[in-house]
Amino acid sequence: MTPDLAPDLNCARLTKRFGDTLAVDDVSFDVPPGSFFSILGPSGCGKTTIMRMIAGFLDPSSGDIRIKGRSMAGVPPNKRPVNMVFQHLALFPMMNIADNIGYGLRRQGLGKAEIARKVDAALERIGLPGIGARKVDELSGGQKQRVAIARCMVLEPDVLLLDEPLGALDLKLREHMKVELKALQAAFDTTFVYITHDQSEALVMSDQIAVMNNGVFEQVGSARDLYYRPDTAFVAGFVGDANRWQGRITAVNGEAMQIETDSGLTLRGARHGRSLNVGDRAEVFVRPEAIRIAGTPEDLQHFDNRITGTVTSLLFNGAASRILVRDTAGEEIEVTLPQSGEYAALSRGDAVHIGWSGDQGNCFPAGAA
């Protein structure tokens, strides 16, 4: 991952038009060798289009895709050194597991004995030795998942593309597969390009994440960058949960600023280098876990945002429990309860004091998302 390594995948000014609509708009990025790169965005943002262009199922309207430095223009899907794990896995139902995994090797013209050896090695590696003779529909969801990955990995592709492969799994298994996928990527030591609309999948697994919206990359960075230092209002709203206010800036002092929200609150926030001036309309995002609860206003003296309100709802969810607090302006603010179990005894209608530091209030020009 040092910068002097040539990127495994390089997309330069990639653009795709469908008729009048611009699905992918001048997107450029590099994926370093051996890294886990995710493209995160809502459905219809163009992430699937990018993936299909890399795989070769779509031709870019303009721009170039290079894999290990070689341009892919005009190279058909079956000649590209990339393979893809499809959303619904697309295992071949008419073949058994061994034939599924061996399909690509047979296409390469390998001998029977060598194919059998490689297939066995791949099954060993995904922790499912000896299931080669089974049928596809005899496997569980998680097993199919692993077979789909093995079917690509036996071909030793330069880049493995994964198109929301966890979407079809049920909840508990999905949590488990997140960890497992990351481990498989480390074991195979191959570049993974992963697309998803689920921010927690992207955050947990990726080395680098590109947040995509309306055909453009809003921000590319590590999970921590996106979460703590979003570049745009869209990223702040899409990655993780956030309370959100709109208002007008009344004072700017270096990075710190004061905003009068439309509902009438006065909040302090930070612009983190963005161009915002007094009188501009702005949006403030505050994460629920950045807000502290206290029994008395004195406990919150060190915060420059302090609000008194009443609890309207308790959203118990174990370690991720939250409360909704109605502030004096009538809006509801989501606040994460401390994991320690403090304040777990709060109930509907209780008065609480909440506060957060102005530095935690990310400000963006309004209307940007």
Next chain:
Amino acid sequence: MTPDLAPDLNCARLTKRFGDTLAVDDVSFDVPPGSFFSILGPSGCGKTTIMRMIAGFLDPSSGDIRIKGRSMAGVPPNKRPVNMVFQHLALFPMMNIADNIGYGLRRQGLGKAEIARKVDAALERIGLPGIGARKVDELSGGQKQRVAIARCMVLEPDVLLLDEPLGALDLKLREHMKVELKALQAAFDTTFVYITHDQSEALVMSDQIAVMNNGVFEQVGSARDLYYRPDTAFVAGFVGDANRWQGRITAVNGEAMQIETDSGLTLRGARHGRSLNVGDRAEVFVRPEAIRIAGTPEDLQHFDNRITGTVTSLLFNGAASRILVRDTAGEEIEVTLPQSGEYAALSRGDAVHIGWSGDQGNCFPAGAA
């Protein structure tokens, strides 16, 4: 919700057999008026069968269902004072929104003017006034959801059944609809019976949750009861995340006990009233957020379980970030990072000290789940 109120819904020794398989096995429960009752369980546990028996689409093999005290035996679905929101909503695609909502009222033989008035009132209540003339497929997922609820609520049922209605929505919307559903239930003040396999839906919305497995209720209680005081190993494993060890009990001292795990660790746990004796095989569950991290072993002096290990993986997910720690026995332990952002700078391979209080280690007889 005071106990002297007659329950809105009462199921007594409900049993359903399909051929040789026992889908629902002698289940009894009461749902008090105006409460939000959830049945939580993995797919195939029998929760859908219970719901279909309440709605009248299936007849119980034995046992009785009473709604507001009236037995439903032999009452067909169209005569029961319950309505159902289906998993895929089942809006009538051949009708517009107003006709969808008015369908049940027309069946009751109400006059046109009154139907129109009630439909408008219902649309108003779900926050979508004036969309009556639209077609079903012109609505977004969340709007359809609300229309499906309104279609039932205009009939003022005694009990509203909801069959995983959030399953078809995308992630962000699902989070939002959890809060909204709870608010709708409060607004309509009707008894909701909700079935789901998603523990966070059940935990966030419900007054009471029944955890179901293999046709029986494992535990009925509030979200907090299930999370902090699970009655069975199944509940401990299904509700929320947990680290899990199997081993043999080496000492019992009142509620506290000591366990030698199969991997060779010595852990302390608590039996919370369950019958466990020295020499029994047992399972211990510890929640990831119950485990504390420290830089030096001294900081963990007050915990009776202390382990030193190395970080094998960082699972960044904003406020719910975790690390995996490999202990001396080679097992991986999931530990939630503090929300404060402390220890956020940990990286793979770092040595860490972790510890938790023995009271947080829930012990169950092994093989119970």
Next chain:
Amino acid sequence: MRAEAKLGFILLLTPLLLWLTLLIFIPHVDMFLVSLRERVGVGKHDTSLANYRTFLTEPLYLWTFLRTAVMSVVATAITLIIAFPVSYYIAKIAKGRLQSALFLLCLIPFYVSELVRTFGWMILLRETGLVSNLLLWAGLADQPVEMLYNDAAIMVGLVYTSMLFMVVPLVTTLESLDDSVIEAGYDLGGTGFSVLREIVIPHAAPGIVSGCIVVFMLSLGNYLTPTMLGGKDSLWFTELIYSQFIVRFNWELGAAFGFMLLFLSSLIVWGMLKITGQTLEKTMG
């Protein structure tokens, strides 16, 4: 799509287009041209509408067409009434093997040659056949009964032959109706009848319409069944066409008859679509 793929598609489409133009349009255009020729002598022809005039001025021809059309409409209605519950059962109630088996049953008429099947019925229904003997034996008749050569026999033959063409589109549309939509209909207070009228039939409408069109046209154009099972009074319009071509060798008049059949039946189908408020596009859904 890359260029070579496009070429592939064009190659794929070629047989279809050939088939379309060669086998559908040209014969009909040519037939129309022939029908416009009036025989004025041996091997000599003029272009005129004389053949169509003959059709319109001879009451027997018009009457036969009308009879054929009415009988076909009745056959279509009977087929629909029988096929609807059968299709509903196949699509919504039968599961697994039973569903496959029932569907296979609807294919059976195509397994046995129409000709052989019709002869089978003739053997069964004739004066000395099994049914007649059964009735005699049971004392329900005091002399052999002839059940062939009447309109009822034609009707049975037409309905039987048409069943598959009604069942397939009905099963297809009914299968696309989500079970939970029907359950929601009951759950919200609907009775069996109101669910059928307000939910099932509106949803199945495209299938009903396309099934009816095909069955109507098949019945109208059937030749073997009405000829063999029908009596002397049961003249079918196709028999008129056949006799012009084969018996009288008057191909010009036969062509005119053929064209009138196509034209008038299209008119009827169009009228029906208008009346029921359906369009062909909706039907293809």
Next chain:
Amino acid sequence: MRAEAKLGFILLLTPLLLWLTLLIFIPHVDMFLVSLRERVGVGKHDTSLANYRTFLTEPLYLWTFLRTAVMSVVATAITLIIAFPVSYYIAKIAKGRLQSALFLLCLIPFYVSELVRTFGWMILLRETGLVSNLLLWAGLADQPVEMLYNDAAIMVGLVYTSMLFMVVPLVTTLESLDDSVIEAGYDLGGTGFSVLREIVIPHAAPGIVSGCIVVFMLSLGNYLTPTMLGGKDSLWFTELIYSQFIVRFNWELGAAFGFMLLFLSSLIVWGMLKITGQTLEKTMG
């Protein structure tokens, strides 16, 4: 299920069961019984296998059956070869309106009466018809060409009539093949040919088999097309049956012929299923 619902289902099933027993089994059983009777005098019959003996000892009959079977197999093969790319195009490539329109095209043969359609071709292909004149005009022939009354004309008629019955099952099975499975085939290094052979055809096999069975049986049992388009040497087995029933009034021999058609063709279908390793159950999916 509650009792009243059960009653409803039984009522629904009744027409199906009636139809099944009355219209399928009884006629065939009766036909078989008739075929076992040997006419020993006017109105007097013995039970014997004489009719079947006649069939097996007269070379013309066996020869005609063989000819019919071979022609039908060829017609089935040609239909499959034309229908497969068309079906693939309809199921996988065409979208929306185009898809509907193409499917509608396959329905067209059922819109026009088989009789009228056949006469249309007769007009087109006869010695004084359009095609013959075109060839003369283009200098490709120096005297009028008769294109009717030969095996090629029969083949065109059979393929055209059968197209829908091949396209429908093919489109159905091909539509059930997930697009991404085909894409995965390419992505993992497959060429167009290997994807077709290893993925598309194995998946479509049930549709191919059921389409082929129906088309083969329809061709074998067709009467109008071979009779009218075929020449004197193009004797079709159904013509033999027809002449026994209608011309010679020998219903017993006709019934035996009909039964042999059913039996031998079933044998052929069974043999084909064995050879291709398919079962009827798989075919119904």
